[in-house]
Amino acid sequence: MQNVYLAIVLAPLIGAIIAGLFGVSRRVAHTVTIAGVGIAFLLSLFAFKEVVFGGHTFNQTIYTWLVSSGIRFEIGFMVDSLTVMMMVVVTFVSWMVHIYTIGYMHDDPGYQRFFSYISLFTFAMLMLVMSNNFLQLFFGWEAVGLVSYLLIGFWFTKDTAVYANLKAFLVNRVGDFGFLLGIAMVLMYTNSLNYSEVFSHVEHIKDMTVQILPNTEWSLMTVMCILLFIGAMGKSAQVPLHVWLPDSMEGPTPISALIHAATMVTAGIFMVARMSPLFELSETALSFVLVIGAITALFMGFLGIVQNDIKRVVAYSTLSQLGYMTVALGASAYTAGIFHLMTHAFFKALLFLGAGSVIIAMHHEQDIRKMGGLRKYLPITYWTGLIGSLALIGFPGFAGFFSKDAIIEAVHHAHELGRAGSGFAYYAVLSGVFITALYSFRMFFLVFHGKERMDEHTKHHLHEPPAVVTFPLIMLAIPSLLIGAFAIEPMLFGDFFKNVIFIEHAHNAFHAEHWHGIVGMITDSFAHPPVWLALSGVAVAYYLYLINPALPESIKQRFSAVHSILMNKYGFDQFNEWFFAGGARGVGGLLWKFGDVKVIDGVMVNGSAQAVHGVALIMRHVQTGLLYHYAFAMIIGLALLLGVFVIL
Secondary structure, three states: OHHHHHHHHHHHHHHHHHHHHOOOOHHHHHHHHHHHHHHHHHHHHHHHHHHHHOOOOEEEEEEEEEEEOOEEEEEEEEEOHHHHHHHHHHHHHHHHHHHHHHHHOOOOOOHHHHHHHHHHHHHHHHHHHHEOEHHHHHHHHHHHHHHHHHHHOOOOOOHHHHHHHHHHHHHHHHHHHHHHHHHHHHHHHHOOOEHHHHHHOHHHHOOOEEEEEOOEEEEHHHHHHHHHHHHHHHHOOOOOOOOHHHHHHHOOHHHHHHHHHOOHHHHHHHHHHHOHHHHOOOHHHHHHHHHHHHHHHHHHHHHHHOOOEHHHHHHHHHHHHHHHHHHHHHOOOHHHHHHHHHHHHHHHHHHHHHHHHHHHHOOOOOEHHHOOOHHHOOHHHHHHHHHHHHHHHOOOOOHHHHHHHHHHHHHHHHHHHOOOOHHHHHHHHHHHHHHHHHHHHHHHHHHHOOOOOOOHHHHHOOOOOOHHHHHHHHHHHHHHHHHHHHHHHHHHHOOOOOOOOOOOHHHOOOOHHHOOHHHHHHHHHOOOHHHHHHHHHHHHHHHHHHHOOOHHHHHHHHOHHHHHHHHOHHHHHHHHHHHHHHHHHHHHHHHHHHHHHHHHHHHHHHHHHHHHHHHHHHHHHHOOOOHHHHHHHHHHHHHHHHHHHHHO
16 A cells, blocks of 8 residues: 555656646646646545445655654654545645636646646645654645645736735744744654654643743643644644635635635644644643634624625635634544544635636626626626635535534533533524624525626626636536535544544543434524524625625624724734734844944954954054164064063
């Protein structure tokens, strides 16, 4: 199987190299990259069968890079049920995005370069999820960050795209600094970077403390886990390191789907789930994760209500749903978090690609206020978009219903156990259900229903995009509808993650005896708030944007202060611009004025020149050109030397 796993990661890499470095034609570029990712997907399905149904897990070193002081720096694969699930999701979504890109980027001059980048992105994510050690994890972690920088700023002639990719790169460096410190602590106290060896050392270090500040003892596991989670906050865009994700919409729509659905932003969720043996030993770290996730889920959802760019509405939806996944991790429901990661990957990729289909039809118009009535022009996009929206809000029977309901149940269980922050988290995720339904169907109704608000030229040329665009929508709509019902029992109540994700028995909200079947879960859901909150959100959106469309403007005027706060995104960008960017510029200006101008130029450069000049002015009086002056100086010098010798 080692060769199979090597082929899975190398196939997208080879495609990326051919498309990017060999000056091939457009047809060759998309053929080799689509073939590479397609091969990776098919082999991932084979690996899924071997691991899940055959029980053949894999954990081996492939290559030893370096051995220093007994510490091994290696490249290796850990392929278990968690890994193969991620492999299948990543490669399938990436494959659909590759096919979709043929239609979306058809006229772009950077066609080959884009295919090379997205294939390289897939390779980096596969290296991350298949790693069996922190070194390779960090390689994949940084690689997806680097390629996302290239993709967000793909249209490098746009100032906003350049600003967005630089912002993403810098914000992720903040999180990655914490992540690197966490890995350093793991290495320091376990003397290993290999997952299995680190987990086996947990029992020996779980009660250790460290001093962060003088005379203050902190639990080693708490510090280690929080530092690792800071890395996840950057990659998975948790408050306050979320600011880069909405701006990543400056990249082409296919990469928006790939970043937001199955790759980069899910890396942090995957990492915390993989590190469950560490996180389960720190209630403080879990509460920290829980509260950060709850804040993200609730307050990022509010921002989706006021957005008018179709891609930004979906982007803030991603932020909110990542908050749900993080809440699940903080509630010790790692399986529910990963389950939602999987279902979310399908319906979020569907929504992004559907938004791209609308953008193509509207001649790259993205303002939903200039759309309306597109249902009759884009029937495939409409129905697949409806499936994606219903899955997102957790409508009974759709994929998102099973995973989101499980998270809410897990948070309620954590509240019963008395976990700090769980009460706030429970009400945050409940409120988020209504908010998600409101902004999702606000966008859906404004785009596909109601009055047609586009100009006549656009209206005259409206039609469904070609099959390379609609085929991926259909393929993603199928799991968005069905995957939740198929996967919930084995992933939450079965042994799918047995010996892979570790949960203390008391923390586990999902026991086999609690499972009453899919029909039972759906019917039972109508006795609980989430379903009614979701339906209420749809009903409110329907009334506000189809029945009484003048009312939202009236509400906006009445609550202008709240609207202003939401439009300014709570001031995070302004604060970062003033404090961090402005502070950096201020420190730079100070160093320039005093360090460069006064110290380096003034003292060291000009000062040394002036010193030489001053010495020369003095010495010129000695150089008189008169022989008796020089003879006198020689006599004085000889007298001084004799004096020194006599004294010594």
